[in-house]
Amino acid sequence: MKKDDANNEAKTHYRTIWISDVHLGTAGCKADHLVDFLKAHTCDTLYLVGDIVDGWKLSGGWFWPQEHTNVVRKILTKAKRDTQVVYITGNHDEFLRKFVDYRLEIGNMRLANEAVHITADGRRLLVIHGDFFDVITRYHKWIAMAGDALYEGTMRFNYWFNRGRSLLGMRYWSLSAFAKQHVKTAVNVVSTFEESLAHECRRRKLDGVVCGHIHHAEARRIDGVDYYNCGDWVESCTALAEDQNGQIHILRWVQLDHLNQASPKVTPLRKPVPAAA
Template identity: 40%
Template sequence: MQNIHTMFISDVHLGTPDCQAQLLSKALTELAPKKLYLVGDIIDLAAMRKKAVLPQDQQLLLGQFWQMAREGCEIIYIPGNHDAPLRKVCGLKLGKLQIRRKAIHKTRDGRRFLVSHGDEFDGHVRIHPFMLRLGDHAHQLLLWLNRCYNKVRQWLNLPYRSLAAMIKQRFSSAQRYIQNFQDAACIEARRQSLDGYIGGHIHQAGFSHRQGALYCNDGDWVEHCTALVETNSGKLQLLQWPSMKVLGEPSAPLPFASERVNS
């Protein structure tokens, strides 16, 4: 594993039983990034309004974030739709920790990416708002089934498998939503003359070249336990825990946005 400069994580959903706090804590310790983007839905304030749950491992993870900032790691927190109340304090800086609505990240090799949670593109994916709300409730049910399914697999000494991901891959409507989401994100990145987009929200990690830009999604920490990382040389990779396996890297890079404009 090459030295990691920047790490992007999203959809941790602290405050819910689906949160994989211990695995994420281990990942942060192993990689020790110099810069960390918390790309939304880190604390699930929406769920905590109904039932406030924050077990010890999740409390320790929050403490770890704060300790990393105190030790010099630059942390940029971009609230998502589940921690949207924190958007009211965007612009706040506490030492190395800052809260922002979105960011422009410049990689070590000079590329520039729009970074946001991604829920702002929900209105661009041609799905009725009622269906979006229904999908959110259905996803919560899938996560509950996922916990039950993997408890049985653990009892049978079988490795973890995301039931929710297996089901979503079999529905063409879910795949259309993902493709429309990717297009909307990359169109916005190109509108700002950027090289690509980095976000979360849809719990579907991956890379793709769309609309003349590089789309990167860091996944989640409730189903897949994935993170997007940038090495000291500027290479982007998707990693998955607990194996710390490299899930993928972008295919041949596009010319930088500035090169495309000048060509």
């Protein structure tokens, strides 16, 4: 048996995998975890659901360690090995949107602003980053960019704060996740975002949506529409995966307790989390 064949046998294969909000080019990107995830999984179709490269951050200064190059190389390798890769543009990589009209395709890689994915069980899902349905990002970009800078500062605080908690034997705690879940304005913005996407799916007579943008993995039904969010690779290290029966799961690659801490030794969570019925 060839070495490559032996390696492939150890991998988990899915019909489709979706990842979003990787933010290559930023210090918060968990690129090493993503490389490990991509090594451990194969799929027929890989959707990159926006904000894969952070053009906002890179425009202000160059940050691109080897780990970020490794992510790009791993994705290109998958495309070379017959995985169909669809890159959906987001707001942080909006510089790519000007190329969409050229119908850019390189080998098994395709660039688009959105796509419609048909699951194995026949559902039609809109695949879109989601920033077009965020009123702040769409109409008040300066506020969005200021919020992005605040988020980055929060992540830096999280890093040192949780280093201290780790030394005291305490669990990881995310200030940004707490704010999203408990601050009324943030909760209302997220709720409006999700409801707007559900409304758009009903308008187009689609069965559901797969998106990113808000960095919170989710799988639930909203007024009869299947809503799926990929999460991110900055804090949660999550992805979505469709099995051969059309069921979609949230994959949580590492324990949240381990993120943003010094040790690179993490235990992968290979068991998928079932999506909401």
